[in-house]
Amino acid sequence: MSKRFLSGNETFAEGIRLAKPDVISAYPITPQTIVVERLSEMVEDGSLHSEFIHVESEHSALSCAIGASAAGARAFTATSSQGLLYMAECLYYASGGRFPIVMMNADRSTALPWNIYGDQRDSLSQLDSGWIQVYAENAQEALDLALMSWRIAEDSRVSTPVMVNLDGFVLTHTYETVDIPEQAQADAFLPPYETENRVDFDDPKNLAFSAGPDTNYIFKYNAHRAMLAAVPVIAETEQAFAAIFGRRYPGVLEAYRTDDADYVLVTLGSIAGLCRETADRLREQGIRAGVIRIRYMRPFPHTEIAAALKGAKAFAVLEKDISFGSEGTVYTNVNSALQKAGVQLRGANYIGGLGGRNISAGDIEQIFADLEAGADGVHFIGIGGDGNG
């Protein structure tokens, strides 16, 4: 391994180089651009042997990746925000065709008002597109996910595309101390992609076909089952990863000091570190605070969330998202998990960081203080106001 001081984007590009995709097709968009630029340079200098396809749009970028995957190639693309929305049509083709493409999404605000900074309204709007969605907290995890996501996507029990989400700027443009693994380690962890779900003139079969009312729902059922089957595959993949690289990951979510916690903050992405530091500080003052970091939004960790929240007095969900006229989408998902598990718990929803607005330690302390004081409903950090109907 070699120690480097790199941005989230540069680190992620190193992970993709180690994964050796056969085909990369991408269109640049801030704050994803540096990933694509670095990969392009790697192909140019011969350190990455990929077919790099320069396309005219995000819609074409994912279409090319789908075509490559259908030819049996390991395919990568990357996007952000409006680019993700523009390729939305193709997201469903990729997942419905069960093509194990890996895509990096730099989480960014959606227009209007126009804004290039980080929030999670882009990817969270696509939870139903059939892609596995994972959210990295830091650059090292992003690199490690670049490797792990291929193994999960390509596992024949899963055969589903994976979207790896990095918070725009706060993660993509922040420089951090990272370990870059050796190529031999990556090769041992991630063998070349082999599949029967491909065009093969010696063994012709139908790919990416129509299915009428009689059979269509069976394909949807199978896609759903395959996504659920990813949960144990994620755990197996992380074990295999730890054996080779020495870094451990906690599966679909990370529960921090939740065992005896009265108040638990549920969140995702790069803000989780500050939440844990704040919880540590509150514990020194005698407040039993805990944090859950959701790593995988799809498959959603229903049972794991309910188990981690079961003993708490109240919880809050902090998210960089709002579904207008309702509440934050993550909050809706967490409430569903609790309801299914029969856990009755007071909850509150905190919307923050939209359009890249800073979330401070003081903001997070305030959430815990509100929870202690009986908060519920929907709140906008820094605005307050009435987020409820």
Place this chain on the structure above:
Amino acid sequence: MKEILWLGRGGQGAFTAAKLLGAAYTAADDARYALAFPSFGPERRGAPVRAFTKLDTKPVRDRSQTEHADFIVVLDDTLYSPELLKLKKPDGRIIVNSKKQIDGAESFDAAAIAAEYRLPTVNTVMLGIAAALSGIVTEDEAVQAINGYMPQKIRERNIGALRSAGKAVQK
């Protein structure tokens, strides 16, 4: 954790200095961790920019903008205002590139040193001054960072300026 806030104008290399400090701190010792990031806003030459370096002996988890810095380094004295005093820790220090004396801050004529080395920016001079005053990183670690992360053709002049800045502090 040590937090350093850099203030400059677009094109003056405040973020480069923030990155170099992070790289210098983590250059040798595996038990050191750093984070460096700019204030995320429109990028325009001449517009005020901020950059942040966070240094610790455990992984840095807090990615929020620094509210109370150990050191505030100002690359352009037109950006200095007494309001900055609110952004430092009680024992924090403010270092300004200026020919003038400034109340509440320590000023150094970094521009004169940069000119000696035909550098258009004072960022590595101020890095050298900050390193020498704080002792957070050694001069050699800072040199290692320049060698690792700056383009070859400007390394030598920047290393010269950095070392010269260190000597100016000792005087």
